[in-house]
Every structure is written in structure tokens, then in C-alpha cells.
Amino acid sequence: MFIKTKRGWEIPEREATPEHVFFNRRRFLTGTAAIGAAAALIGCGEDKVAQAEAESAAPAADDPSAGLYPFKRNATYTLDRDVTAEELATRYNNYYEFGSSKRIVEEAQALPLRPWMVAIDGMVARPLQIGIDDLMKQMPLEERLYRHRCVETWSMAVPWSGFALKELVKLAEPQAGAKYLRFETFMNPEVAPEQKTPWYPWPYVEGVTLEEATNDLAFLVTGMYGKPAPKQNGAPLRLALPWKYGFKSAKAIARITFTDARPVNFWQTLQASEYGFWANVNPEVAHPRWSQAQERLLGSDEPRPTLLYNGYGEFVAGLYANLQDEKLFM
Ligand SMILES: Nc1nc2c(c(=O)[nH]1)N[C@H]1C(S)=C(S)[C@@H](COP(=O)(O)O)O[C@H]1N2
């Protein structure tokens, strides 16, 4: 964040990184990591950085799922805007395990994707440990065009590949008392050194209600742009909850726990006054530090109006009809 490699489509850093504003100060006071990273960048021209990223961002040639792509597109989900250029959607990321800047492509390549076990446990008929490739074999694979809206106000539109979360719920056979799903990202400080920092509540945790999880729109992502997802976008398994702010869409999921206790998510643990459990997109409910009325698509400098539920009200508004006392929009 100290050295800015400016590109036309980038949102000014002061607008684009508010999620971690509080914590950077502490990081600055306590650590020299950021200074080291900045020094490394000084010695490295933009072209070289771009080239290194291009080489490292391609899905691994030996990915055993590569032959399954592309998946058939589900025509139910259509966009009101162009699909974001792949180059932008796969180079401008939030992935705090690998750093708090938007340029973590190179760092993320350290994550090994196989073997990748997903634990499905808690209040289910039979707790399960399943490899990602076995899981994909059992799921109806499809492609969906979804909008994505980060709480920081940038947005994109992506062709995600994967399967409906409700299909995994079926596989898991939740017990009668299960009310929530809790998602946990991998924990491995050796490959994700940021996980050694004490001021973040690792591992990254997210959660939804069982009712949200079985809504048609809730999607588990394995790929994007007709290929396995690159590591920086959350391979081999991430969420896409397009009616919620982007932080709900946890990356690199290693555990899914069915529970009767509402999960406390990563950002809520850090700053409960700014980030809650529901985090549904609403242009009229401002974040405490900025307005949510508008957003900016990656690749465009034009602000455009934010949509209630990010434009997915017809699918999800009914989930919240009886929850008006909850803080649904933060
Ligand atoms: N494990 C993990 N998942 C995460 C994050 C993160 O830092 N770690 N960032 C979230 C945020 S704030 C956003 S906006 C999206 C960004 O996804 P993208 O990099 O594919 O655009 O991932 C979400 N999932």
C-alpha cells in the first residue's frame, strides 16, 4: 500500500481499501513486512511484475479437474453489464492470508491445491472428509454469470463455474436442529505467512443460515472463465453469494460445519460495528465510513448505482421478510 502501481481501472487506494484501515496502522507500527514488500517492488519494473503474474496465474496444468471445463451455462442468471475482463478479475483481489493489498497473485501461488480435503461436519447425518475431485464428481456442475460487490464499493461480473450450495447440503444431510453453515478457510501459516500475524482472527470464517444455503442463488465456485479458478481467486473451492458483500464469499474452503450457533465471521470479529453476519447489499445503508449508494466496476471509472441485494431481490428478498429487527445490511 505504500507503493502504488497505477492502472486506469484501479480505484484510488484511499477508496478501495477501507476494510483494513484500522489494522494497517497497527501493522505499520509493529512490523516491517510492508516496508520489505515495498522495497522489493522498487527493484522490479511494472512489466516484470505483470509478466511474473501472468506466468503464475494460470491454473496448474496438472489440475486433475481441468478436463471437466467448461461447464454448461445456467441461463437463469443474466447480467445487466459486460463480463469483467478476466485480466482484471484475476489480478485485483482481496485475500488477506496473502497480504492486505490488492496485488497478491504471486504470494497466493504458494498454496498447494492437491490433495485438498473438505471436512463436512457438525450437525449432519454422517461427518465426512472428501477430496475436492470426489466432491466435484458428485455435484451437478454448471456455469453462472454473477455480479460481485465488495463492501469497499468496487464490483465486477464473473462467469463462475461450480455447483449449487444446496446440492452440498443435500449430500451432508443436516440434522433437524442445524440452523447455520460455518465455512472455514485453510490454515497454513507456512504458505500464507499473514496467518502468523496475531492481529487477525485466523482462520478466515464465514457463515450463512441453512435457509440462505438452500436458496438457489448460493453457489460454490471451483472455476471461473471456463477453467479451474486461479489460486488468488479462492481455488479450489470458494463461495459466491452475489446478493451479499464480497467478504461473505470465503475462499479456499477446507471445512463446512453445520451448527445451531450463528457463526461469528472474520470481519465481524475484527470490527463488529462495521461488519456483521448478514451483509446484504443495500445502497441506502451506508457503511459507517463511506456511502454504499454507488459502486465502480473494475475496468470503468464511471460510478454506477448500487442495487438492493445487488440486483438479486427476486431470488432472495423473501429470506428476510421476517427478520426486520436484524441488521440485515452490514
Ligand atoms: N479466505 C478469504 N476469503 C475471502 C477474502 C479473504 O481475505 N480471505 N476476502 C473476501 C473479500 S473482501 C472479497 S471482496 C472477495 C474477493 O474475491 P476476488 O479476489 O476473487 O475478487 O473474497 C472474499 N473472500
Ligand SMILES: [Mo]
Ligand atoms: Mo470485499
